Amino acid sequence: VQQSLSAIEQIDGELKSFLLVDPEAALQTADRIDNGQASERALLRGVPYALKDNIVTKGVRTTAASRILENYIPPYSATSAQKLEAAGGVMVGKTNMDEFAMGSSTETSAFQKTANPYGKEYVPGGSSGGSAAAVAAGLVPFALGSDTGGSIRQPAAFCGCFGLKPTYGRVSRYGLIAFASSLDQIGPFTRTAEDAAIVLNAICGHDPMDSTSARGQGEIDFTEGIDAGVKGMRIGIVRNLPEEGLDPAIKAAVEEAIRTLEQAGAQVVEVELPHMEYAVATYYLIAPAEASSNLARFDGVRYGRRAEASGVIDMFERSRSEGFGMEVKRRIIIGTYALSSGYYDAYYKRAQQMRTLIRQDYDRAFAHCDVILMPTTPTTAFKFGEKADNPLQMYLNDIYTIPANLAGLPGASVPCGFAGGLPIGLQILAKPFDEKSILRVAHAYE
Ligand code: GLN
Numbered sequence: 001v002q003q004s005l006s007a008i009e010q011i012d013g014e015l016k017s018f019l020l021v022d023p024e025a026a027l028q029t030a031d032r033i034d035n036g037q038a039s040e041r042a043l044l045r046g047v048p049y050a051l052k053d054n055i056v057t058k059g060v061r062t063t064a065a066s067r068i069l070e071n072y073i074p075p076y077s078a079t080s081a082q083k084l085e086a087a088g089g090v091m092v093g094k095t096n097m098d099e100f101a102m103g104s105s106t107e108t109s110a111f112q113k114t115a116n117p118y119g120k121e122y123v124p125g126g127s128s129g130g131s132a133a134a135v136a137a138g139l140v141p142f143a144l145g146s147d148t149g150g151s152i153r154q155p156a157a158f159c160g161c162f163g164l165k166p167t168y169g170r171v172s173r174y175g176l177i178a179f180a181s182s183l184d185q186i187g188p189f190t191r192t193a194e195d196a197a198i199v200l201n202a203i204c205g206h207d208p209m210d211s212t213s214a215r216g217q218g219e220i221d222f223t224e225g226i227d228a229g230v231k232g233m234r235i236g237i238v239r240n241l242p243e244e245g246l247d248p249a250i251k252a253a254v255e256e257a258i259r260t261l262e263q264a265g266a267q268v269v270e271v272e273l274p275h276m277e278y279a280v281a282t283y284y285l286i287a288p289a290e291a292s293s294n295l296a297r298f299d300g301v302r303y304g305r306r307a308e309a310s311g312v313i314d315m316f317e318r319s320r321s322e323g324f325g326m327e328v329k330r331r332i333i334i335g336t337y338a339l340s341s342g343y344y345d346a347y348y349k350r351a352q353q354m355r356t357l358i359r360q361d362y363d364r365a366f367a368h369c370d371v372i373l374m375p376t377t378p379t380t381a382f383k384f385g386e387k388a389d390n391p392l393q394m395y396l397n398d399i400y401t402i403p404a405n406l407a408g409l410p411g412a413s414v415p416c417g418f419a420g421g422l423p424i425g426l427q428i429l430a431k432p433f434d435e436k437s438i439l440r441v442a443h444a445y446e
Pocket of ligand 1: 126147149152
């Protein structure tokens with residue numbers, strides 16, 4: 001914990017991956033653990049970690065990087081945070097992110113810009129950019145993030161660390177500030193697949209406080225079988241993968257990774273995902289629709305910021321106008337439009353129908369393979385400001401990560417080389433609740 005705190009002190013002034021660091025609280029927790037609060041065998045005994053700032057922490061300011069929650073002190077902790085604590089981990093701080101997790105560069109944070117550890121003019125990705133940068137820079141051995149359309153996998157790829165989005169329902173969302181509830185999932189950033197397996201052991205499981213958390217998955221040890229190798233595994237590669245905007249260096253690196261796994265004994269099969277090209281459009285209806293509903297609770301009455309006003313309606317309007325940033329407003333407006341009567345059937349309903357077709361594509365593909373490999377992102381990290389004024393460009397960066405959220409699948413990004421000095425991510429997807437196959441392939445590849 002001391003090492004982590006001094007690394008943060010030395011490096012984070014420039015990196016800016018943390019929104020809040022509380023050295024005193026962390027050292028006190030570490031002391032309590034030393035004095036017997038956690039058992040000798042507690043899974044994460046004394047391990048420092050960071051949480052994305054949309055995971056609520058009792059008594060510790062949690063902002064989702066939004067002005068509207070600037071002074072919000074939650075009265076409870078998220079289940080995932082409670083579980084890490086129970087496992088003997090020591091939280092050192094809360095990490096920067098895109099406001100309400102809406103973005104792919106962490107630039108929409110109301111508070112600060114986080115640098116990519118591989119070059120300070122480059123974004124760390126997003127929305128969990130702070131967590132990715134903190135782990136990649138060695139400030140903490142692991143951090144949690146959330147992934148609604150790629151927000152764990154994409155920043156992991158941009159920063160060159162391991163990032164895992166578990167199956168929808170694997171990790172409780174209780175206490176995760178909701179963006180799009182049918183897509184959101186919490187998961188770990190780590191340096192290796194094995195570390196991610198250990199963290200997942202600590203945070204997974206049914207939670208009575210989250211009705212969408214999965215039941216009947218039993219006691220699983222995600223580290224078990226992780227070093228079994230890939231011999232005999234079937235690796236799916238996608239025929240006619242949409243390649244518009246795909247950097248040839250990334251394409252080559254992923255092909256090289258596939259050859260490496262083939263040489264290690266995996267069998268490569270071709271699969272088809274015919275509806276993949278519609279995933280971005282589908283996501284950008286469903287996610288804003290759910291967001292517009294979820295963000296209705298920030299009204300100046302119940303949480304955080306309240307604007308000076310002359311009446312109650314005026315107070316709602318001013319609190320929301322001042323409290324939300326541009327991107328969040330854009331999503332609320334798109335979502336409200338898509339859900340309004342007269343447009344509902346044309347947009348939201350059709351998006352839900354397309355979502356079903358996308359899920360069925362994966363069901364069919366996984367009848368022929370254990371994992372599917374593809375790039376995590378079409379490009380390596382881009383520069384600050386490069387896409388900030390062009391939302392469509394920004395949205396298209398998510399083309400390879402979004403389908404897994406629509407289908408509820410687990411997915412990870414594992415470092416797979418560099419292009420122009422910037423890290424490349426290899427994405428590994430598997431059937432629902434088969435994180436083990438992902439971890440096994442990633443571990444063999446590392
Ligand atoms: N970049 C995507 C978005 O802006 C995904 C964000 C996320 O996964 N939270 O919605």
